[in-house]
Amino acid sequence: MTVEDSGDERELRLSETRFREVFTTTPIGVAICDLDGTFVETNTALRDLLGYSEQDLRSATIHDLFDPEEAGSLAASYTELAEGTRRGLHERRNLVRADGNRAWTYLAVSMLRDADGTPLHSVTMIEDLRELSSLQDRLRHQALHDAMTGLPNRQYFRTRLEAALANLPKDATLTLYHLGLDGFELVNDGLGYEAGDTIIRAVAGRLEQLIDGETGMVARLGGTEFAILLRQSPDTPGIASFAALINEELAEPIYVGEHGIATSASIGVIQRAVGEVAPADMVWGADVALRRAETAGKRQWALFDPDRAPEEQIEAKLAAIMPGALELGEFEVGYRPLVSMDDRRLVAVEVQLSWQPHGYGRLGHTECLRLAERSGVTLSLRDWMLATAWKQLDTWHREGYRVRLLGALSPNQAQDPDLVARVREVLGDGELDPERMWLGMPATALLDGSGEARGNVHVLDTMGVRTALHDFRACPEELRCLRDLPVHAVRFSSDLVRLIHERDTEDAPEVRAVAGAIPLVRDCGVPIAVVGMDTEQQASWWHSKGCEVAAGSVYGDPVSAETMSHLLRDW
Template sequence: MREGTPDAPQGMPDVLIPQRYDADWRVAVARRWAARLSTAADIPLAREVVEQTLLELVDRAIGALDDPSTVDEAGRAVGSRLAEIHATGEDSLPLSLNLLRDELVRPGNDEVRRILALVTAIAAGYAAADRENTFVQQETLKKDLLRSKLKADRELAASEARFCEVFATTQIGIAICDIEGKFAQVNPAFEVTLGYQAQDLASMTIHDLFHSDDAEYLAAAYRELADGGSSKRLGDRKRLLRANGEEAWAYLAVSVLRGSDGAPRHFVTTVEDITELHLLQDRLQYQALHDALTGLPNRQFFRTRLEAMLASLPGHAQLSLYHLGLDGFELINDGLGYEVGDQVIKAVARRLEQLFEDEEAIVARFGGTEFAILLLEQEKTPPVTTLTQQINELLAEPVHVDGHGIAASAGIGVVQRALTDADASNMLWAADVALRRAEAAGKRQWALFDPDKAPEERIESKLAAVMPGGLEMGEFDVVYRPLVYMDTGELVVLEAELRWETSEYGTLEHDECLRLAERSGVTLSLRDWMLETAWQQLCEWHADGHRVQLKLALSPNQGQDPDLAAVIHQVLDACEVDATWLRLCMPLAAVRGDNEEARDNVRYLNSRGIKTSLHSFHGSPDELRLLRELPIDAVRLADELVDLVHAADSANLPEVQAIHGLVPLVHACGARLWVRGVDTEEQARIWRGMNCEVGAGALFGDPLLSFDVPDFLHGVQPH
């Protein structure tokens, strides 16, 4: 016994360890107890709390051994407390009993009955507490399971109620069928969509509702779903049969319901009626491929049919493509109104359909006043000359609208191809080329595509197409042609002209550039660039002391542009050279007729000091009147009249004498006569004899590049 340890109680057998009264020893026992329990149970408490709890239990056990009357109560309390701290692992009780035996009792004493009684009480308390905990847990689990079941039952009932509500009220038809297709259940929307009652469907299968054209496909699709094919769900637009026998376009969505063993049990088919949508789409597709005014196929549909015929017809078949453009139709629209014009267009469409109704042909409207006919040549088909005549004869019959008899005529381009040589794009292009040639020849003309001219036509079309890019890339130059007095050779003015250095087709001169510009749509852009470039060059020449006048000749579209005066005003203000150093040569086509705005432009430009002349002059009374009405001081004779004089064998020919007579008329109107194309001294002599003052041509010098102009001006005295 250690020093300071009290003696055992009087009369107590020497059974117990005498150190039990030592506080440090008790703490050590509690620690060892906690260490052993940590290997057998997962106690959710801090180690210090466990050791303190077990120290209290050691004290309670020792107290009970010293006072036998408390053994039973103490043992149960110790066991219950162990259960409370969850020291309930499988080996927790044996570990605890063995530790108490080894620590508290001396071996070999007969008084071990007390410790055994204590152990028994501890075990009983432990077991009772454990049973209580188990019962509580079971009751809690039972309640949780019951609550979960009740919740699941409620949710299942709510889900079923929602399904029933959706099934009954949705606007989409739903049918549940067995694996053979017999109806098990259908919703009201299914009955309404197809017009059947549930009792009618009871003796039918889903297959009875398939349209005959789609039945085989749908039956196979249902079988594939049931067999577990690659597709898990079917979704497609197909036709079903209504109860009254009518077809209904529907969007079908089909899925398969399988049992717990994975075997298919039912099909669920949803049916959405899209009949109206389908009809609308058909209508929209029809409108996309047909002309809204006439109902004829449009260009897109026509091309598609042309490609289909080229792909399907035998190689020896012969196709003809007629491309029509109505002549002068703007007179009808402007004079009688667009509503009348529309009536005439519709009448033309019906007559063309009537003319070709017995032929293997397609009549189409390409838009505006253009029509096309694709004709499969047969033995009975009339030749091209006959058909073109019949077309215009039919169109010439008056169309009576609002009391007016209105006749039409058409220019017609024709291309004929054997299928072995045919290509859709090429045929359409060739027919368009032939039409443009027919229209250039006058009204009510027709032209057959000439394959020998095809390369030339393609080159011109290509040049017109790439012209905007050429202007953007700086491929154009401005050159300057001298105009001189015929009698003295003095320089009058430098005329700015365009020159296009193409990378593929060489150099194109001014007139060719303007003609291509009219086709490409860059006429005004080209004019503005030329005006700005030439004026800037003139300003530099004036700054260097070269006082020369600049002349620009405009095309009809350039001259009648309403913005012409504003553009010139802006360009002239870019430098300090006076506006009187600029001369514009306007085309007669731009200022004659009812184009008052173009004539106002001439007057405005004159008010700024800009001299104005006219070109393409033929000497008609209207043209002479314009010379008196407008501030014009010069006219340039039309090139075809100049060529006529140059080609004449004698000056006494009537046509040459008529041109001779123009000169005094022009002078009487206060203007001078200019000509170009004077290439020889003999030609100059003729024009001088006719009192023509100013000329241009190879005799007086070819066009000059801007950097050659100063040297040229050094050798002449500008007027």
């Protein structure tokens, strides 16, 4: 034997040792097979992965491990590898374990050939993908489910709705309930966010119990909004009954520590046959119905009205473009006179917003405030309105017109914790007396349980800014506000004024109610105002009942600052 031969043998033995080390210690399963698939050798990792003993595999072939549904294609791939028509095999495949279950694996197959290229054996490396698959499943679940409640999220709900509309019979009926929990910010503010989270989880569980036995699903769309999708069956409750069941279930106290918290929901509903609606239209219809239910008060439900759909769609579009319109300066500030009904003396000018969106009619003050609530610009619109009007008032005062300014606020604008700070900024260090600014605070804001609007009224009073109670309907709680808060005027609700104007007789209940409320208000020492006076007859009726200040077309419509300047000269 030569020295060179001895070196080759040592290198061969060293190579064999390295192979054995890798073969026995690698976590990846390895099988060396004859060309017919008979196992020549397998490592421990493969046997542990699939649950076979070494004895089991001696009488088996690699093909016995293939899933029957995939065996044919895999056997053909092995043949192609041996014939050289295929260079390698790298695929994710199911293999059959000894217990009959499937193992999700990654296969990498190659051929061992001799010096002439003749195939001798196949080498199959098998990697366990079950942990990776489990991780992927968890990530997929997290992407499609709400982390707090475990319910399907908005994305998954939309996918399930699309699938239902695509796969169910065309005459099947689906009902979508869109829920918004009422006044939930009070829970977070009063008890803390952990308590709020506890209640959200409890609500989710109760809603799931509510559809037990039904074909449907519950999803959390985000925040305090949920969705329930039901396929109607003969035993499924009707819309009114099911909406009542939802609020009955939520009314049962949820205990957070020693506190029992009862919740309620506003509910928007749309019901359609599968063949009559697209997914986006169904989601949109339920959302529109929810917003309408919310305007009616707590614990209310509303059914989507297709006759109002065009109107709702236009309003949604206007709300969407409103922030851009404010940024681009498309809003205008006008002024209408508030007049003494005794002598037609000018008492104040009231700020009136208007907006002329391209392709639509001009929107007045009330419409602007309502849309601003939906669009999210209600506070920035208020700040711009007050700053613009106060600057104009300063100009009028410099010109010698000692007029007061009234700005009517929406509920959210009045309840804003930063209202006082924003008003301070508007007042600035100018020469104008703060008493020249009057702010109309809606009664609904002053009666809200948060107390923010009430607090604002007290602080504004210390600053010299006057406030008026607007949208007054003469209920006992509102009368109590007059005694408890430093408000300086009352203005009847426009809806109530219209109801009086449409009366059939002087003996109508609403007439008697208003006539009885006016003396109670006057006993509190504050003047009473009304708006919507379109005729002298209307103005005369209210004046005869004891009202002192009015606005309406009979006294003058809203005009620009320039036109109002001319009117002030002649007033």
